[in-house]
Amino acid sequence: MSSIAEKLRVYTGLMPAVFVIGVFMIVPIMIIFVYSFLVAGDFGGVKPKFSTDAYVQLLFQKNLFDVSEFNPAYLIIAFRSLWIAVVTVLGCLLLGFPVAYYIASQPEDRRNLFLLLITIPFWTNLLVRTYCWILVLRDTGLINGALINMGLIDEPLTLLYTEGAVALGLIYTYVPFMVLPIYAALERLDVRLIEASRDLYANRWVTLRHVVVPLAMPGMIAGSILVFIPALGAFIAPDLLGGGKNLMLGSLVQLQFSSARNWPFGAALSMVIMAVVLLCLYAYARNVRKNGGGVQH
Amino acid sequence: MTSAVKIQALNKVYPGDVTALKSADLEIGDNEFFTLLGPSGCGKTTLLRLIAGFEEPTAGVLSLFGDDISTLPPEKRPVNTVFQHYSLFPHMSVFENVAFGLRRLGRSDKDAKARVEAMLDLVHLTDFAGRKPSQLSGGQQQRVALARALAPEPKVLLLDEPLSALDLKLRQSMRAELKRLQKDTGITFVFVTHDQEEALAMSDRIAVMSAGEIQQVGDPSAIYEHPENRFVAEFIGDANFLNATVAETTPSGTTYALDAGGTLTGPDQGRAKGEAVTLFFRPEKATLSQVGEGPNQLRCTVKDILYLGNSTDYWLALDHVTTLIVRSKNQTDGTVIADIGEQISLSLDPAALRILAT
Ligand SMILES: Nc1ncnc2c1ncn2[C@@H]1O[C@H](COP(=O)(O)OP(=O)(O)OP(=O)(O)O)[C@@H](O)[C@H]1O
């Protein structure tokens, strides 16, 4: 009896969460899913007619004679986006780990201050912040200006509108998402384990590699996921710092809903990106389970 | 005797002006089972961490088999530690934990494997090699920590209260096992405990510490039978103290007049007549009898009786302020020597009476 009442109470308690997730996640995804199987309207929107054209369009293009032929253009964009997202993750790891390690090794009151500082960029609009990078990177910008003034170079270096600039912008944008989970993992790390390692003939670096990094791994993986997913679909940094010349997935999707007015194609692209991300997460979850639920503290 | 560990005028002051060690001098011999004993906060862990290299001395010299190691980082010292909370690496199996030090020393895989297996055999954990530390009981984790610290064959093994987290039965069997391990391996053990019974049972020599200072160093019986000061006498076992003045000195012994009344005679300890001293004897050194008033006997009133199983403690009032404890072996027939409120005679063997430095 009481177990039914218990269950009822649990479900009632869950209702707000179910409602929020339903309205803010499931419903939009369903709409995108449905739109991806419809036909584009003339001025944006969709016509209610079933079609798989949007998915076909991902890999094939109709030539002049109305024959479908393989078109790798979007595949190239996808791989470029994946590549830049991976570079972003690696960059955030390299930058985020030392920062997190440094913060975690500070006295407690100082740690909270540093964590607050990490979140400061969020107080300003992302668009504005990314524009600032243009000022830094452009031919007459801070870096080139400084280098020319010091007489190190005569001609400005091409920094802006490169893939490097895009990766830099993305690393800048997402590094806090890497720092926070790694910090959380390091903060829980028992310093006595580091002493035990030193006691057993491991110097600082060997200790870092064999004790600290493995124990911070859950945080590093969580951070990588948090960075990888938005980096893959980002469009502000690619547009502003990449100059829109080498399209990336995020920009491509955004383009379909704006000037290209091909909503079904944009929806199909979104679905594919989501499928790739879900596959990655699934692989991660399986890996964690195989390793006995990760590290125990 | 080569000393395995030698510390000279070693000082440790923590930030915030906390003096944890006050110019300590100590020599620990090779192959010795040496115990640091003292109450909580007296600086035992600090001394151990100084030897291991986790703390830097504020002043003083620390040498290991004659080499000054004061400035070496922990990984360069041929010393291993069994930590109080074991500190096993949670992401490694038991095997990997024990192999950790060997790998860092660059032992070949084959060598390391053989050594790890020998160590696990030594601590009876061969079947647990594949487990993670979280899948072990407290006692098993403790043994892994021991195997891990012994595997690289350190010259000195430091143990910081390794048994304190175990229950009584396990603790007793681990005591015997540790003692056996020390004898078998011939490694110098520096063992920290605040349990005096443990210290007496296991050690070759004991250093009693208090408030950052080493009070006395000696073998267990010297520490127990001949404590040098009141702190040592009180910290190890139970003790009776009596204030007295030297009444008479003869070649055969000295007679002391107790402040509480009566006299006691003990061995000559070179005190001058009229000097005020603190006398001390252990509760089990005295005997009780119903009758008699003779040399080295004191008439007391029984205030309290505590039955302890194998013995009974009698709390005796000598006068209004002086209470003495006498421990007497229990008879098989369960008879008691006296009841509460009765008058009784305490007799003390003169050889058991000591004078303490005040
Ligand atoms: N890192 C530190 N900073 C400041 N003071 C410390 C630090 N570590 C220890 N102390 C102080 O130094 C003194 C000795 O501490 P220590 O840990 O050596 O005691 P201990 O004898 O091991 O005690 P226990 O039996 O409780 O483990 C204590 O007063 C303690 O508060």
Ligand SMILES: [Mg+2]
């Ligand atoms: Mg301690």
